[in-house]
Amino acid sequence: MDTIVTASKLTKRYRAHTALDGVSFELHKGEIVGLLGLNGAGKSTTLSLLTGRLLPDEGSVSILGHDLSTDLRAAQACFGFLPEGAPLFEDLTIEAHLKTLAGLRIGISADDVSSAIKRFNLENVRTKTIETLSKGYKRRTALAGAFLGNPKILFLDEPTDGLDPFQKDSVLESLASHRDEQTLLISTHSLEDVGAICDRIIVLSAGKKVFDDRTIALAARAPDGTLKTAFADLLQDAEAQS
Template identity: 35%
Template sequence: MDPVIQLSQLSKRYKNFSAVEDVSLEIEKGEIYGFIGLNGSGKTTTIKMLLGMVRPSHGSCSIQGRKIELSNHSMWANVGSLVETPYAYPELTVKENLEIFRQLRGVSDADAVHQVMEQLKLTGYADKKAGKLSLGNTQRLGIAKALLHKPEILILDEPSNGLDPTGIIEVRELFQHLAKDLGVTIFMSSHLLSEVAKIATTIGVIHQGKLLQEIKADGFKDLLRKRLVIDAREKDRAMTELNNAGYSAVFNKDGRIETTADYALQYPDEISRYLVSSGIPPTHLALEEEDLESYFLRVITQRKE
């Protein structure tokens, strides 16, 4: 089966600055692809090229097997998008904004506006002017416009921007429902790395315009570094005992003992038993795992070195 979204050696240069450089990726139907990177890493430029808003300097992108070109107007009927700050008519209400967009999109179902307001929890703001909305509800309105025509593909730039914790969870659950139950393909950029880890089936790491790595969600755990962190009243003695036993223990920046020895990570209870039998009972013993933020910073730091 052909990928729903495909980027092939996609590049964009502005004079002497390379915003995006040779980015290639494929996204299958029903996937949620999380595109993560620092501000200025090339996320938005990539999305704008994918939506035909910016012309690539090199390479190509296609949606459902059709190359992104000005002449391919009909392909956008299956695409919903949100890029940068959501636009709305500030003097019109939420409902009026969505009604205008429904007509522009040629959606015949008059109930579509009510349905999408329900989806995005905007019903209570239906008669409020868009210009008076909070940042979070403005974002909800932008997502509602992207979903109004029930697209098969969503291309979203920072969709959680401005949402409060409740809103982030609601939007996450909505996207998971769309992808899993309806087969909607979602390509979303974000700097909220922990949120991406919860929702994406594939994560792409972009830095300084280059796609450094792609990670499948089911294999992500294997890439995270793990460590056993130990504290004791007699730290120096505990450290000596662990090193004598071959666990390569060190003091971390918090002054606690840390080891990454495989046996210690697999059997932390045995390490606790060993210290107790040596007369040095631990006051703290915890298996800690790197999170996506730490992993991401490690990946881009390694690239700089």
């Protein structure tokens, strides 16, 4: 498989607290990978290191051959990022907001804006001001912004946060619809989302990687075959060994 992202021995400390401790993994072309863990496990720190928002104290990140520490701009041009609580220009319409974002990046056209609007079913509200929209529509607008230009790698933090069940199903279908072209890393607390579209799961606990395998392999660890039971048992084992 083509390797898109390589994270090697990532470590991040905040004074005496080690938020991430020697975490390594690869992401390959066409994969949808779920990043799981309880609050404080290191998920947000991992995303910050992968996107260049933070620099690691130790370790490295390479995206399509570009090392973030030496070639940040080239690496950032390869991916889209949806942070939790992604900021929006609330006084603009959806269309104007996305055109503004497109104008800040090289090589994104009006066709890319239209494609992102269509992908997340925003056509009927494209001329509405963002501040008047529901939380679900705002989240879909933020997702559309992350997908501008059809990047090869997407880092998504809680992409279905605030969506009702019907919107969630639609968004998950949209996320999976280009899996042959894009690689997705989805940080989430939703085991339902992970079970629906993720091929593989990485689990963090107290800053360490405690699982990295196919989704079906995690479910198979539980007597009842469910991700919920397997995830809980895995974290209990990790805590006992720490």
